[in-house]
Amino acid sequence: MKISIGAPALVFFMPAVAFATDPPSFSDTYIGYRYSNSFSDPGKPQDIGKNILQVTHVSSYALGQQFANLDVFKSDHNDLRENSDSGATEVYLTYRNQLQYGRVFGRPLAFGPVRDVALSLGFDWNTKDNAFQSRKRMLVVGPTIKVTVPVGFLDVSLYYAREWNHCGLDVCDQPPNHSWMVFDPFFQANVNWGLPFTVADNPMKFQGFISVNGEKGKDYRNNPTSAERLMRTSLMTDVGRFTSLKKNVLWVGPGYEYWRNKFGNSKGYGIDVNALSINLEWHL
Numbered sequence: 001m002k003i004s005i006g007a008p009a010l011v012f013f014m015p016a017v018a019f020a021t022d023p024p025s026f027s028d029t030y031i032g033y034r035y036s037n038s039f040s041d042p043g044k045p046q047d048i049g050k051n052i053l054q055v056t057h058v059s060s061y062a063l064g065q066q067f068a069n070l071d072v073f074k075s076d077h078n079d080l081r082e083n084s085d086s087g088a089t090e091v092y093l094t095y096r097n098q099l100q101y102g103r104v105f106g107r108p109l110a111f112g113p114v115r116d117v118a119l120s121l122g123f124d125w126n127t128k129d130n131a132f133q134s135r136k137r138m139l140v141v142g143p144t145i146k147v148t149v150p151v152g153f154l155d156v157s158l159y160y161a162r163e164w165n166h167c168g169l170d171v172c173d174q175p176p177n178h179s180w181m182v183f184d185p186f187f188q189a190n191v192n193w194g195l196p197f198t199v200a201d202n203p204m205k206f207q208g209f210i211s212v213n214g215e216k217g218k219d220y221r222n223n224p225t226s227a228e229r230l231m232r233t234s235l236m237t238d239v240g241r242f243t244s245l246k247k248n249v250l251w252v253g254p255g256y257e258y259w260r261n262k263f264g265n266s267k268g269y270g271i272d273v274n275a276l277s278i279n280l281e282w283h284l
Contacts, residue, residue, distance in 0.1 A: 027059035029284045034234075034255055036277035040270040041079060042262055049076035064100035064118060069093070073128075081129045082168070088130035096122035098144055115148040120157055133168030140188060152195040152205070159188040161213070167220040177221050184217030202241055205251070208233030216264055225264035232257045234279045251281040 032054035039048045053072045059065065071094075075087035082088075098118040102108030108116035124138040142159035163183045172179040194207040213228040234255035240247045259273035 025060050027057075029055075029057045030281045031055055031284070032279065032281045034277045034279045036255075036257070036275040037076075038273075038275040039257070040262070040273050040275075042265045042268055042270045044078060045269040046078040048078045050074065050079075060103075062103065064098040064103050066098070067094075067096045067122075069095075075130075079130060082131045082133070088128060090126060090128035090130075090134070092124070092126040092136075094122070094124050096120055096140075100146075110148075113148050114145050116146045118144040118146065120144045120159070131169060133166055135166035136163065137165070138163040142188075149193075149195065151197075153193065154195075155190075155192045157190040157192070159190065161186055161188045163216060172220045179220070181220055183225070184215075186214040186216045188213050203238035203247060204253075205236050205238075206233070207236065213264065219264065224266075226261040226266035228262065228264050229260040230258070230262075234277075236279065236281065249283050251279075251283070253279055255279040 032052075034052045034054070035050070037047060037049035039050045040046075041048060051074045053074075055070045056068070058067045071090075071092045073088075073090040073092070075089075077085070077087060079088050080086065098120050100108075100116055100118040102110075102116045110116060119141070120143070121141045123140070124136060126134055126136040128134045138161060140159040140161045142157055144155050144157040147154040147156060162185050165181050165183070167179050167181070171177060189212045190209060192209040194205060196203060196205040198204065209230075209232060211228075211230045213230075215227055216225045219225055232255070234253055236251040236253035238247055239245070239250050239252055243250070255277040257273055257275040257277065260271070262271045262273060265271040
């Protein structure tokens with residue numbers, strides 16, 4: 001069995017906002033939920049059901065915009081908490097900050113299809129209570145191109161990334177293996193989008209991200225890591241018109257996650273994911 005080398009990679013992902021240029025200010029906070037019984041993790045031959053509670057905030061400020069996302073994953077019996085018969089719990093926090101040229105200097109750096117550029121900085125942090133005991137810490141920095149779209153947003157980023165992590169398995173404590181790792185620096189390419197539209201006067205949005213991580217050197221057992229590809233999308237419907245709720249309060253829709261070489265693994269069980277999910281968002 002090859003040892004997993006990370007935790008779910010979450011990237012700068014904003015909810016769809018219906019504007020083509022940046023307004024003076026904006027802010028959105030929502031509580032989300034998604035579920036699938038088709039997730040998988042490296043080293044595990046069975047599919048894993050996971051309930052995922054999400055709290056997300058995105059807002060602008062004087063110099064740009066910021067994004068924070070907290071995911072709490074609760075696994076089923078195919079991914080157990082250490083020394084327990086109940087499913088493992090994982091907490092994953094992501095933060096990104098964009099220093100946007102147009103907000104810093106008073107006018108956007110626009111050319112061709114580009115409406116502005118930004119310098120993005122941020123971190124990922126996780127902890128999980130299964131036997132592997134992931135403790136991911138990752139820093140990222142790099143340019144973001146904000147592409148012109150009729151409504152919503154489309155961001156393309158290239159990050160320079162560095163990851164620190166932990167392996168709690170007994171095999172990782174046996175030399176020449178490692179229980180704590182500082183991986184080689186790597187590049188991460190991201191495409192993030194939120195595109196609103198209407199069908200029969202009902203608001204909808206297609207949103208998601210694609211993330212490609214380069215190789216990160218050796219893993220805990222001195223095996224070479226592989227390039228990693230992750231896509232997570234959802235097609236959401238604003239159900240406010242069918243209820244007494246206002247617009248942009250409750251969104252519901254299907255989602256899909258595609259993951260290859262999960263955490264940089266290239267061999268073994270559970271390294272590829274094809275998971276359909278049900279997604280909900282409650283905007284505050």
